[in-house]
Amino acid sequence: MNALFTFVVVIQVLSAIAIIGLVLLQHGKGADMGAAFGSGASGSLFGASGSSNFLSKSTGVAATVFFAATLALAFIGNKRSPAGGGVMENLPTTSAPAVTAPVPATDAAANAPKETAGPAAAAPAGNAGQANQIPK
Numbered sequence: 001m002n003a004l005f006t007f008v009v010v011i012q013v014l015s016a017i018a019i020i021g022l023v024l025l026q027h028g029k030g031a032d033m034g035a036a037f038g039s040g041a042s043g044s045l046f047g048a049s050g051s052s053n054f055l056s057k058s059t060g061v062a063a064t065v066f067f068a069a070t071l072a073l074a075f076i077g078n079k080r081s082p083a084g085g086g087v088m089e090n091l092p093t094t095s096a097p098a099v100t101a102p103v104p105a106t107d108a109a110a111n112a113p114k115e116t117a118g119p120a121a122a123a124p125a126g127n128a129g130q131a132n133q134i135p136k
Contacts, residue, residue: 005076012069018062026055 005073008069008072008076012066012073015062015066015069019059019066022055022059022062026059
């Protein structure tokens with residue numbers, strides 16, 4: 001489906017460039033006045049009357065291809081996958097890290113090695129787990 005979308009976009013861009021080129025090659029309505037004085041018909045690539053028919057028909061074909069490509073892009077772009085849910089369902093699944101429960105202060109004081117000197121030994125048993133924390 002992606003290759004078809006790319007192909008249609010390329011066709012649309014080429015037809016748009018062709019339309020631009022063909023429109024710029026054509027003479028406008030004001031060029032007829034200059035041709036009456038002899039400057040327009042002799043310098044024309046397709047002759048005096050051949051350019052209007054050929055360039056007009058070529059522009060019409062390029063415009064038809066452009067509009068067909070635009071409709072094809074609208075049809076291809078309208079094909080949507082069914083809605084599966086929210087954004088979070090498309091995330092890759094990863095295993096959550098193991099969370100360990102905090103040890104209560106009374107168990108930490110009972111299992112902690114006894115120190116004879118230092119600030120932890122001077123702290124009461126209820127504050128043993130908070131000896132290295134910054135006071136509020």
